[in-house]
Amino acid sequence: MLEKLKKNRFLFEELVKRDFKKKYKRTVLGMLWSLLAPLLNVLILMLVFVNIFGRTQEHFIIYIFCGTLVMSFYTEATQGCMRALMANAPIFTKINVPKYLFLLSKTFQAFINFALTLVIFIIFCIGDKIHFGIHMFSLIYPILFLLVFCFGVGMVLSALFVFFRDVEYLYSIFLTLLNYVSAIFYPVTILPENLRHIFYINPVYVYIFYFRCVVIDGYMPSLAIHILAAAYAAIFLLAGCLLYKKCNHEFLYYV
Amino acid sequence: MTVLECKNVSIRYKTGDLQSIGLKDYVIQKLRGKYKVQEFWADKNITFSLEKGDMLGIVGTNGAGKSTLLKAVTGIMVPTEGQVITRGNIAALLELASGFDPELTVRENTFLRGALLGYTRKFIEEKYDEIIAFAELEAFQDHMFKQLSSGMKSRLAFSIACLVNPDILILDEVLSVGDEAFKDKSAQRIKSILAKGVTGILVSHSVQQVRDLCNKCLWLDHGKQIAFGPTPLICNAYSTFLFTPKDKRRLPTDEQDLQKISDRFRIAWRLGEKERAAHTNPPKESETDRVYRLLCNVDAMSPEEKSKIENELNAKKKGTAEK
Numbered sequence: 001m002l003e004k005l006k007k008n009r010f011l012f013e014e015l016v017k018r019d020f021k022k023k024y025k026r027t028v029l030g031m032l033w034s035l036l037a038p039l040l041n042v043l044i045l046m047l048v049f050v051n052i053f054g055r056t057q058e059h060f061i062i063y064i065f066c067g068t069l070v071m072s073f074y075t076e077a078t079q080g081c082m083r084a085l086m087a088n089a090p091i092f093t094k095i096n097v098p099k100y101l102f103l104l105s106k107t108f109q110a111f112i113n114f115a116l117t118l119v120i121f122i123i124f125c126i127g128d129k130i131h132f133g134i135h136m137f138s139l140i141y142p143i144l145f146l147l148v149f150c151f152g153v154g155m156v157l158s159a160l161f162v163f164f165r166d167v168e169y170l171y172s173i174f175l176t177l178l179n180y181v182s183a184i185f186y187p188v189t190i191l192p193e194n195l196r197h198i199f200y201i202n203p204v205y206v207y208i209f210y211f212r213c214v215v216i217d218g219y220m221p222s223l224a225i226h227i228l229a230a231a232y233a234a235i236f237l238l239a240g241c242l243l244y245k246k247c248n249h250e251f252l253y254y255v
Numbered sequence: 256m257t258v259l260e261c262k263n264v265s266i267r268y269k270t271g272d273l274q275s276i277g278l279k280d281y282v283i284q285k286l287r288g289k290y291k292v293q294e295f296w297a298d299k300n301i302t303f304s305l306e307k308g309d310m311l312g313i314v315g316t317n318g319a320g321k322s323t324l325l326k327a328v329t330g331i332m333v334p335t336e337g338q339v340i341t342r343g344n345i346a347a348l349l350e351l352a353s354g355f356d357p358e359l360t361v362r363e364n365t366f367l368r369g370a371l372l373g374y375t376r377k378f379i380e381e382k383y384d385e386i387i388a389f390a391e392l393e394a395f396q397d398h399m400f401k402q403l404s405s406g407m408k409s410r411l412a413f414s415i416a417c418l419v420n421p422d423i424l425i426l427d428e429v430l431s432v433g434d435e436a437f438k439d440k441s442a443q444r445i446k447s448i449l450a451k452g453v454t455g456i457l458v459s460h461s462v463q464q465v466r467d468l469c470n471k472c473l474w475l476d477h478g479k480q481i482a483f484g485p486t487p488l489i490c491n492a493y494s495t496f497l498f499t500p501k502d503k504r505r506l507p508t509d510e511q512d513l514q515k516i517s518d519r520f521r522i523a524w525r526l527g528e529k530e531r532a533a534h535t536n537p538p539k540e541s542e543t544d545r546v547y548r549l550l551c552n553v554d555a556m557s558p559e560e561k562s563k564i565e566n567e568l569n570a571k572k573k574g575t576a577e578k
Contacts, residue, residue, distance in 0.1 A: 007370075007374075007375060010370045010376045011373075014366055014367045014371075021359060022356070022358055025358055090354045091354040093326075094353055095354065095371050095372065096329055096331050096347075163274055249332060252331065253268060254274065
C-alpha cells in the first residue's frame with residue numbers, strides 16, 4: 001500500500017509538472033499571469049462598482065475580492081477537471097493508470113493559482129486596513145473543504161463529460177448563472193430576511209460567506225456553516241468516487 | 256504453474272446509442288421505429304491458459320480482436336463476460352508511440368512515461384542514461400517530442416518500456432520498430448527478458464516472428480477463437496488460410512480439420528523447397544501466388560504422394576534434431 005502510494009506520488013508530480021509546462025508554454029510572462037490576472041480582474045470590478053455604480057459600503061473591495069477569489073478557483077478547478085479525463089484518453093486507453101490522478105493534477109494546478117491570488121488578496125487587505133489576528137488561521141478550514149469540493153465536482157463533471165460532450169456547453173452556462181447567484185458583487189440584503197437562507201443552497205456561496213465572515217467581520221461563522229462546508233465537500237467527493245468506481249472501465253468505450 | 260488464464264472472455268462494444276448519434280438522430284430514428292443499439296463482439300468466448308515460461312503468439316487478420324484481448328489481459332478493459340486471471344505483475348507494450356506529449360521534451364517525456372508505467376523516480380533517474388543510450392537519442396534530449404522522427408519516437412517508447420522485469424510481458428506489434436539495426440537490438444532485448452522465464456504474449460502480423468519466439472499460439476478471426484495449441488500446428492494452418500485468396504478462405508471446423516489444413520501447408524512448403532532446389536519455379540511469381548499454387552498442387556496429390564512427402568519431412572526433422 002505504501003509502495004503504491006509512493007509510485008502514485010511520482011506520477012502525480014510528473015503530471016503536475018506537465019500541466020504547468022503546458023499551461024505557460026510560449027507565454028512571455030509565464031507564471032506571472034497567475035498574479036496578474038486576478039489583480040487586473042479586481043481592478044476592473046473596482047472601476048465598475050465603486051466608480052460607476054458608486055458603491056461605498058465599507059470594505060467593498062475586499063467583499064468583492066472574497067467572492068472572485070473563491071469563484072475563480074472553483075471555475076478553474078472544475079473546468080480543468082472536466083476536460084482532464086478526456087484530454088488524457090490516449091494515455092488511459094493504453095496504460096493502466098489510476099484515472100483520478102489526472103484530475104488531482106488539475107485541481108492542484110488551480111490551487112497553486114489560488115494560493116498566488118491569496119497573496120494579492122492579503123496585500124489588498126493590508127491596504128484596506130483589515131484587522132489581522134489569529135482568527136485568520138481559521139480560513140484553512142474553508143480552503144481545505146473548497147479544495148475537496150472542487151475535486152469532487154470535477155470528478156462528477158469529468159465522468160459525465162466522457163459520456164455526454166454536451167456537458168461542456170451546459171456547464172459554461174451554469175457557471176454564468178452561478179456567478180450571478182453567489183452574491184459576489186452585491187450584498188445578500190437584496191433579499192428579504194426570511195428568504196436569505198436560500199443562498200446557503202449554493203455551496204460556493206457558503207465558502208465565500210465563510211471568507212467574508214472571517215476577513216471582513218473578524219469572527220468565525222456558526223457551527224451550521226462549518227457543517228455545511230464539510231457536508232457539501234463530502235457529498236460531491238462521495239458522488240465522484242462512486243461514479244468513478246462504477247464507470248472506471250466504461251470510459252474507454254466512449255472516448 | 257498457471258500464470259495467465261482466460262476463461263470464456265467476451266468483450267462487447269456498443270455503437271449507435273444516444274450519446275454517439277445525438278438527440279436529433281435519436282428522435283428521428285425513434286419516430287421511424289428504426290432506433291437500435293448495435294452490439295459488436297470484439298472477442299467472443301476466448302479460452303486459454305499459459306504456464307510459467309510460455310510464450311503465446313496471437314495471430315489473426317486485421318480486426319480479429321487481438322489488441323482488444325490484450326487490453327483485457329492488462330486490465331485496461333474488463334471483459335463483458337468471462338474472466339481473466341493473472342498471477343504476478345504485468346508489463347504491457349501496447350501501441351508504443353501514442354500517449355507521449357508532443358509539447359514536452361524527450362527528457363520530460365521519459366520521466367512522465369516512466370511514472371505512468373509505475374516505475375519509481377529513483378529507478379528512472381538511475382536508468383535514464385541507459386534509456387537514452389539504448390534509444391540512441393543522446394543528441395535530442397532537450398528537443399521537443401514533436402520534433403522527433405516517428406522512428407525515434409518508437410525507439411524511445413521501446414527503450415523505456417523494456418526496462419521492466421515483469422512476470423508477464425505483453426507485446427503488441429512492438430518488434431517492428433525502427434530501422435533494421437534497431438529491430439535486431441530490440442529483438443535481442445526481448446529475447447533476454449524472455450530468457451529469464453517470464454510469461455509472454457506477442458501479437459504480430461509476422462508469422463515468422465511468432466514461429467521464432469513463441470511456443471504456443473492462438474488464432475483469432477473476427478473475435479472468435481479458431482484454435483489454440485502448439486505454434487507449428489497453428490502457424491501452418493494459419494499460413495494456409497492467409498495464402499488462400501479471400502473468396503476461397505475456409506476456417507477449420509474441428510481438431511482433425513485443423514491438422515489437415517496444417518499438413519497441407521507443411522507439404523506445400525516442402526514442394527516449394529524442392530522446386531527451388533531444382534530451379535523449376537516460375538521467375539516472376541509473387542510469394543502469395545507461389546504459395547497458393549503449391550497449396551493447390553497439394554490438393555491435387557494422391558494420398559500416396561502425400562505420405563511420401565510426409566516421410567521426407569519426418570526424416571528431415573530427425574536429421575536436424577540429430578545435428
